[in-house]
Amino acid sequence: MHRTDESLSEQEPAAIHEPRLWRDKGWTARVIKNEDGDGWAVEMIRDGSAEPALVGPWTMGRNKVDPKPLDATAHQTLVKTATEVIRRHEQQLHAQLNKQTSFDTESGAVTVKLVVTPDEFEPFGTLTAVDPFGDVIATVKVSPDFRLTRDSAARWAADGYGKVR
Structure with missing residues (x-):
């Protein structure tokens, strides 16, 4: 061979x-x-x-x-x-690189996940809200140093799941 x-x-x-x-x-x-x-x-x-x-x-x-x-x-x-x-x-x-929190709403608990992508040149985070049934409510791009807390997640929801500053 x-x-x-x-x-x-x-x-x-x-x-x-x-x-x-x-x-x-x-x-x-x-x-x-x-x-x-x-x-x-x-x-x-x-x-x-x-x-x-x-x-x-x-x-x-x-x-x-x-x-x-x-x-x-x-x-x-x-x-x-x-x-x-x-x-x-x-x-x-x-x-x-992966954080998660949840908060209660009238329609049940919403889980918000933050996944940081550690790119060498342009790192970024992805914030995703998921309803109690596992369906994605919203996804937005955030800075990689975004601080995910129960309060920041609830504020994002209260603002209609729009762009996070």
């Missing part, structure tokens, strides 16, 4: 199991000299990422000079920790 350069680039990088460099299962652990000058650190980089997802202190070896070598167990623990860090970061970002 003949492989093309394209098919090689799509494959997972080859596993490496060295005392200071361990690449496996989509992650690379690399033991580095601590930037503060004392001891060692380990960085975890997910395949395809330019920046480490996790950098933390690393244990000294028995001679108290060199770092403890990486092994499969340590790598697996570091993968779990780095994955959790990424998951928390994604949850925090989602919470920053």
